[in-house]
Amino acid sequence: MKPKGRVLSILGVLCLLMSLVGACGDNPTATPGATTSAVATTVATATTAPASTTVAASATTASGTATTAAAATTATNAGGGNSEAVLTMICGLSSTWLRNFNPFTVTARIPTLYGIYEPMMIYNTVKGELVPWLADKYTLSADSKTLTFTLHDGVKWSDGQTFTANDVVYTFNLLKNTAGLAGTALTAMRGNDAYVESVTAPDAKTVVFNFKQPFSPAIYDIAAQIIVPEHIWKDVTDPVKFTNENPVATGPFTQVSTFQAQTYQIDRNPNYWQPGKPAFKGIRCPAFSAADQANLELAAGKIDWAANGIPNVENVYVSKNPATNGYWFPTTGGIVTLDLNTTKKPFDDPNVRKAISMGINRQQITSVAVYGYVKPADVTGIADGFPQLKVADPATLGDWTNFNTAKANQLLDAAGLKKGSDGIRTMPDGSKMQFKINVAATFAIHVSAAQIIVQNLKAIGIDATLAQADAATWRDRLQKGNFELSMDFPSATNFYAAYRTMMSAATTAPIGSDALGGNYGRYVSQKGEQLLKDFSATADPAKQKDLARQIQQVFADEAPLIPLYPSPVWYEYNSSRFDGFPSKDNPYVVGSFGQIAGSAEPLIVLTNLKPKG
Incomplete structure (x- = not known):
């Protein structure tokens, strides 16, 4: 099925710098940005977020005229499957887990980022496109001083409360007014070079960012920022130290069903806004103290999804089961x-x-x-x-x-x-x-x-x-x-x-x-x-x-x-239990996770995956 709309194809600035995670641990939070056209640009997008769909891209020319670009690769998924299946991931390297799902810490990782919490839009680094997510479209004014987002209708927080523009305004003002928080929009909101003058919500579905001066790269600083619920965070005494043990969020996986020092599991959001998704029960994250230990578990077939640097990957991993074990290491990373x-x-x-x-x-x-x-x-x-x-x-x-x-x-x-x-x-x-x-x-x-x-x-x-x-x-x-x-x-x-x-x-x-x-x-x-x-x-x-x-x-x-x-963009998958992983033959999105500062591409993968049998 095709989405009812388009996504923006970035012409001036395309790909994304990446960093290591599987071989190199967790991602330090960095700050993205991008370029847009000099004239007013409106991006029409899907009424439901694209996941296992063929995305029709739209390009914006220097004159601001929208033109149709080539369609994106279709993500292939199998139907049916075991809805109670649990995806096992290498979520990072740590000898023990601490129960902290605060998305504003510099050590925040998947699934906190881009599993539990979501941004307004996702930059697809393979296609050079902005994918609609919590927001359906954005408009940049002709003078590059005003950026307006229209939010997706029908989104709820995992506790059932309605997601509104006030949540977006609150999130950005929280970054502005609280020292010590990390986020993709940090430099936009705080510091001597902060360029956002104000963030307002004219209505429940519209968010307006007014800039102090023209700033064409703003879309990625702002669109990639994860959003938190005002009704929860407004009562938090210290947002920097808040461990957020039971997160309330909009992402596909929000329910902490198990948490132990050596493993934890996050189950599906009962109020997720994308119908029929996620297609499986939850995400399991075992603890690994070092990459070698994690690689052994991966080679043994105990891991479904990883982002590890593996020496001689064909012999060490693929040869163990060529029918299901795959990898893809693009070299357009950081x-x-x-x-x-x-x-x-x-x-x-x-x-x-x-x-x-x-x-x-x-x-x-x-x-x-x-x-x-x-x-x-x-x-x-x-x-x-x-x-x-x-x-x-x-x-x-x-x-x-x-x-x-x-x-x-x-x-x-x-x-x-x-x-x-x-x-x-x-x-x-x-x-x-x-x-x-x-x-x-x-x-x-x-x-x-x-x-x-x-x-x-x-x-x-x-x-x-x-x-x-x-x-x-x-x-x-x-x-x-x-x-x-x-x-x-x-x-x-x-x-x-x-x-x-x-x-x-x-x-x-x-x-x-x-x-x-x-x-x-x-x-x-x-x-x-x-x-x-x-x-x-x-x-x-x-x-x-x-x-x-x-x-x-x-x-x-x-x-x-x-x-x-x-940096190679490390990524391995085991398709024996799940279908829908991106690959060299079906590169609909980057398969790696946790190593792309400011990119929520793992959300596209998580909402594409379907369990087998």
Whole structure:
């Protein structure tokens, strides 16, 4: 069946940056954004959310004229099946579970995000389309200063109360007025660069966002924000510390039927607004302390859906049962990086940052640590997910992502960092260049990559060691700036958001405070800030393309952080119990979960899946 309407096809900015989860744990919350047309744009959408349907896409041209684009891939589902079936997922890596379903924490994961709670719209990264969800359509004014959403009719909260525009207004004002909350709309609502002036509800089905200045990327900051019920959260004393043990939400799975330290289960929402969905009883999340342990369970056929990095996946997983075991690792995801704390010397020197980068053998990392699934990163700092905006030949911008120990040593010598008799360089204050690399011990691929970096840096006079920690400690060090070097995997929904995350004051914080926007290295580019501002103020594709080139040049000139390799979008499935998983042959949506900052694509999968027999 076809939906009664259309979804927007984004022409100016398409794909999404992604980050690791199965091999790398939980996703840090980042902030997305996007571009829209410069004139008033109305997106008509389905009266029911598209799930197992063929979605007719609509494109908006620079002149604002809606045109029909190619239809999206149909998600194939089997009918019937066991409605009491339970889907077993690897929901993240943790030795034990803590009962906390607060969607505003930086550690929130699936199913809290995009299983229990839902956004107004979902960005389909495969199709480059906005999919209607809690909202049926949006309109951006001609001056890019007003964004209006029309909500879907008939949506209820899981406790039976009606979902209204007041809930949306409340959610965004909660972000605005409460320090310490995380969300895709955080930078839109809070901080020096917040651009939303007001959020109002003219009626129960309409939400209006008025901006302080034109801001064309706003749709993804705002559309992706999950919505919470005002009638529950208005009585919460401390939204930051609220554990929300029995969530009330609009998502397909909301009922906590079992919760133990080693496993928990969330059952279907009795008042879910999509008729006949979900088609199965619930989601089960067993606890795994490390990726290797989770991979063993996956290979044993005990897991239905995972997002794990698996070495030699054909032999380790697929060969166990080729008829049912599948995977799909697109390489249009985010970039795995080595962050440098630029508030500390010598990392405040761009030539030192470039030298360290040139001392790293990315080919060795991608071949050994990442199993040959990806290629080395380039000096743009982004993957290949932005073909309209990424420069055709990154080598024209710089060469500091090439492995060149001789040139790296020359740069460090020129910076006055001389080698001692022990081969280790000394800084001007007399201290040796001995640094620790912050890395999560459970992130097996990151640990392997960091070990290679340690060996590589010896050749340029840097004595690095690993500072392994659990995922929560690793993340806390990053956010507070309590590190020298750190493995990281920034993600964003589009070109603008990617660079805002890497080099804008809007996404960082002073040392000791949480940089919830993702700029953990604390690098702020003055040139980059102005170019990002100019980029967000226009929706003209030609102007954006020129500004995008300049932004990439600034990144290449200043080297805010060290890109290592594009992150594969890890995803495995076992179709012995469920039908409807996306695949290489049926890529209707990205199959991974928990690793795409700001993307609720798992909701599309969950509402597509149907149990067998």
